[in-house]
Amino acid sequence: MDTELFARLRAQQPLVVNYANFVTPQFVANGLNALGASPIMTLAQEEASELMTPANALVLNLGTINASDMPMVLALAKAATKFAKPIILDPVAVGATAFRAAAAKRLLGDYPIAVIRGNASEIAFLAGIKTQAKGIDAGANATSPATLAQRCAERYNCTVVVSGKVDIIAQGHNLATVYNETSLLPAVVGSGDLLSAIIGAYAGIAEDPFDAALLGAVTLGVAGEAAAAHLEATQGGTFASVLLDRLAALDVEQLNTQARYEEARRA
Amino acid sequence: MDTELFARLRAQQPLVVNYANFVTPQFVANGLNALGASPIMTLAQEEASELMTPANALVLNLGTINASDMPMVLALAKAATKFAKPIILDPVAVGATAFRAAAAKRLLGDYPIAVIRGNASEIAFLAGIKTQAKGIDAGANATSPATLAQRCAERYNCTVVVSGKVDIIAQGHNLATVYNETSLLPAVVGSGDLLSAIIGAYAGIAEDPFDAALLGAVTLGVAGEAAAAHLEATQGGTFASVLLDRLAALDVEQLNTQARYEEARRA
Amino acid sequence: MDTELFARLRAQQPLVVNYANFVTPQFVANGLNALGASPIMTLAQEEASELMTPANALVLNLGTINASDMPMVLALAKAATKFAKPIILDPVAVGATAFRAAAAKRLLGDYPIAVIRGNASEIAFLAGIKTQAKGIDAGANATSPATLAQRCAERYNCTVVVSGKVDIIAQGHNLATVYNETSLLPAVVGSGDLLSAIIGAYAGIAEDPFDAALLGAVTLGVAGEAAAAHLEATQGGTFASVLLDRLAALDVEQLNTQARYEEARRA
Numbered sequence: 001m002d003t004e005l006f007a008r009l010r011a012q013q014p015l016v017v018n019y020a021n022f023v024t025p026q027f028v029a030n031g032l033n034a035l036g037a038s039p040i041m042t043l044a045q046e047e048a049s050e051l052m053t054p055a056n057a058l059v060l061n062l063g064t065i066n067a068s069d070m071p072m073v074l075a076l077a078k079a080a081t082k083f084a085k086p087i088i089l090d091p092v093a094v095g096a097t098a099f100r101a102a103a104a105k106r107l108l109g110d111y112p113i114a115v116i117r118g119n120a121s122e123i124a125f126l127a128g129i130k131t132q133a134k135g136i137d138a139g140a141n142a143t144s145p146a147t148l149a150q151r152c153a154e155r156y157n158c159t160v161v162v163s164g165k166v167d168i169i170a171q172g173h174n175l176a177t178v179y180n181e182t183s184l185l186p187a188v189v190g191s192g193d194l195l196s197a198i199i200g201a202y203a204g205i206a207e208d209p210f211d212a213a214l215l216g217a218v219t220l221g222v223a224g225e226a227a228a229a230h231l232e233a234t235q236g237g238t239f240a241s242v243l244l245d246r247l248a249a250l251d252v253e254q255l256n257t258q259a260r261y262e263e264a265r266r267a
Numbered sequence: 268m269d270t271e272l273f274a275r276l277r278a279q280q281p282l283v284v285n286y287a288n289f290v291t292p293q294f295v296a297n298g299l300n301a302l303g304a305s306p307i308m309t310l311a312q313e314e315a316s317e318l319m320t321p322a323n324a325l326v327l328n329l330g331t332i333n334a335s336d337m338p339m340v341l342a343l344a345k346a347a348t349k350f351a352k353p354i355i356l357d358p359v360a361v362g363a364t365a366f367r368a369a370a371a372k373r374l375l376g377d378y379p380i381a382v383i384r385g386n387a388s389e390i391a392f393l394a395g396i397k398t399q400a401k402g403i404d405a406g407a408n409a410t411s412p413a414t415l416a417q418r419c420a421e422r423y424n425c426t427v428v429v430s431g432k433v434d435i436i437a438q439g440h441n442l443a444t445v446y447n448e449t450s451l452l453p454a455v456v457g458s459g460d461l462l463s464a465i466i467g468a469y470a471g472i473a474e475d476p477f478d479a480a481l482l483g484a485v486t487l488g489v490a491g492e493a494a495a496a497h498l499e500a501t502q503g504g505t506f507a508s509v510l511l512d513r514l515a516a517l518d519v520e521q522l523n524t525q526a527r528y529e530e531a532r533r534a
Numbered sequence: 535m536d537t538e539l540f541a542r543l544r545a546q547q548p549l550v551v552n553y554a555n556f557v558t559p560q561f562v563a564n565g566l567n568a569l570g571a572s573p574i575m576t577l578a579q580e581e582a583s584e585l586m587t588p589a590n591a592l593v594l595n596l597g598t599i600n601a602s603d604m605p606m607v608l609a610l611a612k613a614a615t616k617f618a619k620p621i622i623l624d625p626v627a628v629g630a631t632a633f634r635a636a637a638a639k640r641l642l643g644d645y646p647i648a649v650i651r652g653n654a655s656e657i658a659f660l661a662g663i664k665t666q667a668k669g670i671d672a673g674a675n676a677t678s679p680a681t682l683a684q685r686c687a688e689r690y691n692c693t694v695v696v697s698g699k700v701d702i703i704a705q706g707h708n709l710a711t712v713y714n715e716t717s718l719l720p721a722v723v724g725s726g727d728l729l730s731a732i733i734g735a736y737a738g739i740a741e742d743p744f745d746a747a748l749l750g751a752v753t754l755g756v757a758g759e760a761a762a763a764h765l766e767a768t769q770g771g772t773f774a775s776v777l778l779d780r781l782a783a784l785d786v787e788q789l790n791t792q793a794r795y796e797e798a799r800r801a
Contacts, residue, residue, distance in 0.1 A: 020557075022292060022310065023287070023292040023308050024293050025557040026557050026558050026560070026723055026724060029558075030723045033721065033770070034768075039723070040627065041555075041597070041598055042600075043598045043603075044598075044600040044601065044633050044634075045600075045601070046631070046632070047630070050633075051630065051631060066310040066312075067311065067312070067313065068602065072600075093307065096314070097313070097314035097317040098317065099311050187301070188297065189296040189306070232516070234301075234516040235515070236297070236300070236512065237297065237508035237511025237512045237515075240511075240771070241508055242772065243771065244771025245766075245769040245771045248768035248771075288575075289559060289575070289577065290563055331577045332578065333576075360574065363581070364580070364581035364584040365580070366580040366581045366584075454568070456563040456567055457560060501779055501780075501782035501783040502779040503568055503778055504564065504774070504775035504777065504778025504779045505779055507564070
């Protein structure tokens with residue numbers, strides 16, 4: 001794992017342009033800010049190109065995607081593609097409605113998505129494995145998360161993160177598993193959105209999206225464990241604030257000593 | 268009061284579809300999540316039917332209603348009606364503008380609203396009793412909250428909650444008063460929105476919306492009192508986080524022992 | 535400095551109508567609420583006139599300005615002008631895109647903006663001094679903040695606040711510098727938005743926008759210092775909640791004893 005990427009993020013403060021859902025934008029922006037990145041949210045199609053020029057990455061979150069936002073989303077994706085900035089796709093509840101599925105598939109079909117980050121249900125849907133989604137979360141699936149991630153990564157030729165109790169990162173023949181976790185992360189609405197955005201921040205300065213995705217999952221996991229250390233399992237409200245503190249307090253040494261993961265790469 | 272409804276909510280995790288205002292959606296989603304429900308917010312008319320199919324309830328919050336959202340709001344209400352899912356209406360600042368009034372009245376005229384939840388000023392306006400609204404809050408009114416609630420409930424043939432220092436729940440000849448309260452709840456923007464959403468979560472699994480409304484008011488009141496127990500009256504910022512913790516920590520015994528209410532029913 | 539203005543705000547609870555960005559509306563609303571003002575957010579052009587009639591001030595935040603919101607923004611500005619309510623403009627990232635610049639300049643050209651509140655980069659751009667903006671924040675500039683503020687104030691014939699480690703308030707030949715500060719304020723996304731809104735609340739009841747801007751900067755600075763007193767520099771997440779507590783706990787004596795500022799006025 002490339003923890004020097006974390007030091008570079010702190011030094012470079014990558015600009016992350018977000019098409020955010022309207023539920024969690026402040027939490028995501030505060031999380032990116034705490035980590036050391038520079039977030040900006042937009043709702044204006046007219047500024048897509050100007051924003052993507054200095055930007056390091058684009059994060060597209062489909063949590064509240066709608067028809068009137070689509071032209072802007074496509075303009076952002078087009079500009080990111082033109083300027084060779086990595087695109088991270090968060091296909092929130094993609095299996096729940098045809099509209100979300102169409103939006104995700106259009107983006108995946110027309111633009112070079114670097115990383116897809118979703119839960120098992122969302123990734124299963126994109127991988128073409130039928131499942132049931134309920135609300136913004138999703139239940140277990142018969143197929144292992146690693147298989148879901150690998151199939152989805154193969155299908156869309158990108159890096160895929162399946163987040164859950166364990167996070168899986170897949171890309172071609174590379175596979176990693178991140179064990180850092182706390183039950184308080186899923187207790188906070190927007191923790192998945194934040195993970196996608198953090199991966200975007202790293203991807204904006206990384207050589208390889210796989211490195212960005214792995215370090216992103218470790219970053220949120222380590223900060224989450226630190227934030228949860230003195231809290232009860234019911235303290236999700238307090239945790240959301242302390243998590244931001246712990247993201248800001250992170251350093252390379254903490255990442256190196258606290259990270260718990262396995263990585264299998266084939267060059 | 269049916270506190271078993273709380274246990275059922277924890278077990279069933281009802282899916283609550285929200286047309287949320289853009290000010291407090293994360294707080295509302297976190298509150299529903301902490302309680303044990305499953306929230307989803309949408310801005311896409313196209314997915315109204317698919318979301319309402321698995322949903323248990325629909326919560327329509329008019330806090331930032333606008334013309335371009337109206338087709339979606341109507342599509343959601345229509346789908347909820349078709350699938351017989353209860354609709355909860357939060358008529359934020361309904362008396363402040365003709366546009367809000369028209370939106371609320373159209374919904375009340377065309378769809379079977381199960382529960383209306385508002386403050387005294389909002390309910391007075393809907394009940395046809397002239398009053399003054401200022402901002403998102405409202406002042407006192409000459410008419411008693413119980414009378415306001417009863418008149419509004421009669422007019423729209425539904426359950427009405429007037430929330431304030433004391434919460435009133437009215438439905439036909441049934442009337443309940445919830446005394447659990449803290450001055451820190453009105454100090455948090457969105458506590459009313461959250462109450463409407465909690466009532467929605469209960470209504471989605473209850474036989475009778477009155478039970479859902481009463482238990483909803485007790486739930487937020489008891490969690491609020493627990494959250495306020497060690498805080499100063501000025502600590503509204505801290506309270507907002509601790510309230511979420513306390514919602515997650517609630518159990519049936521706490522509800523049974525801490526609830527303070529009166530209930531008068533006629534079968 | 536007119537700290538009695540604070541006492542009047544608490545007594546009068548001025549109604550502040552906000553065209554807010556979608557990232558930080560709850561934080562801004564909670565901050566206004568904690569201070570003692572009465573916030574309302576709108577997205578409906580139809581209610582501009584009715585909202586601005588009872589309102590004390592209008593705050594226009596361009597953080598996520600877009601074409602479909604422009605008619606509403608203009609309707610709000612027109613109504614505020616008609617009813618002689620002060621308009622506060624927060625030109626978020628105005629130098630980053632032509633669209634934002636056009637929106638800000640249209641507002642500045644067509645309506646009597648009372649106060650512009652921005653960071654050094656944003657104010658430099660509006661003053662016609664070329665600079666670089668990155669994300670929602672901005673770097674240092676060769677021109678002093680006081681000169682930027684004065685030039686911008688002269689150009690648009692209004693009060694200008696340049697916020698940063700030190701806050702500068704300029705209006706004609708009047709100039710003030712506020713030294714109250716903490717590194718935790720810029721760590722919170724939305725602290726600038728909140729400052730603009732607080733200035734709006736004061737402007738709604740002040741004779742002179744300069745008094746409102748000065749007291750606004752002092753208010754957030756004093757509350758921020760109090761909130762930061764027992765926190766580490768990395769605790770931006772916790773700080774955001776405690777800041778709201780401290781805004782609610784403020785009193786005139788604290789403002790008088792804790793304020794650190796210089797003021798030079800020419801009648």
